[in-house]
Amino acid sequence: RQAVAAGVLVNVESFREVRPLAEASQALGLPARVAVRVNPDFELKGSGMKMSGGPKQFGVDAEQVPQLLQTIADAGLAFEGFHLFAGSQNLRAEAICEAQQKSYELALRLAQDAPAPVRFLNLGGGFGIPYFPGEKRLDLAPIGDNLAQLLQRAQTELPQAKLVIELGRYFVGEAGVYVARVIDRKVSRGLVYLVTDGGLHHHLSASGNFGQVVRKNYPVCIGTRMNDSSVETASVVGPLCTPLDLLADRMLLARADVGDLVVVFQSGAYGASASPQAFLGHPQCVEVLV
Ligand SMILES: Cc1ncc(COP(=O)(O)O)c(C=O)c1O
Structure with missing residues (x-):
């Protein structure tokens, strides 16, 4: 309820979360801002920790998302976008680019069933840092190029969307x-x-x-x-x-x-x-x- 009152964008991880958000919205007279955390049908290859593909405790399976979007619309919540986080600790730029592309394509498909335009698209992170002998620093250049291409596409395909990446250890791990x-x-x-x-x-x-x-x-x-x-x-x-x-x-x-x-x-x-x-x-x- 505090999150709704403060206008925080809540990533919905399950069908169950819709009801308390709807109740808070009604009590406050303010529709909760929500994005849907999707469990995609692919994984981030070569990740230290995989958090997508197959059965996972995170998010809602991509194939169930159209139904969740309908539930969100029926509950009168303010849908704003999608959140995908495929994996963590990855040092292979090409695997990160592939996951970002697939995440984007999936969001584009899911957006067809969305009750409102996508204004927020979180493509996840997974940027790793070298811990062990032989590990090489992640090459950011191809990832930057890839994101620039996706941004370019989004201008026409998802014109209202802000693209977001979600980094953790890459910022602070080596500090x-x-x-x-x-x-x-x-x-x-x-x-x-x-x-x-x-x-x-x-x-x-x-x-x-x-x-x-x-x-x-x-x-x-x-x-x-x-x-x-x-x-x-x-x-x-x-x-x-x-x-x-x-x-x-x-x-x-x-x-x-x-x-x-x-x-x-x-x-x-x-x-x-x-x-x-x-x-x-x-x-x-x-x-x-x-
Ligand atoms: C949803 C989400 N975002 C961000 C992170 C941060 O990951 P990392 O520290 O590998 O960047 C995690 C880690 O598990 C996560 O589950």
């Missing part, structure tokens, strides 16, 4: 580092363990437990020994009672000791907010804006 202090150094059957005061509970994604199928190390270094030439293979672990609490698995690192600082790069997205900070009651991490 943040996570720092934990070494509180112990142990050797177990030949492998050096650096135990830190942080870990999975602060940075679930760096531990590999936020959707990695095969665990890979984030870029990690010993921040207090950047100029040291003495290196060794070590694992960086946290203080929790699970072997999943791992920040670096057998990495070549500067030789570190108690008090040194372990730095994990690419940590500006899916860090503290995506982590079970209360697990085992250790202190929460501190976020500092520099």
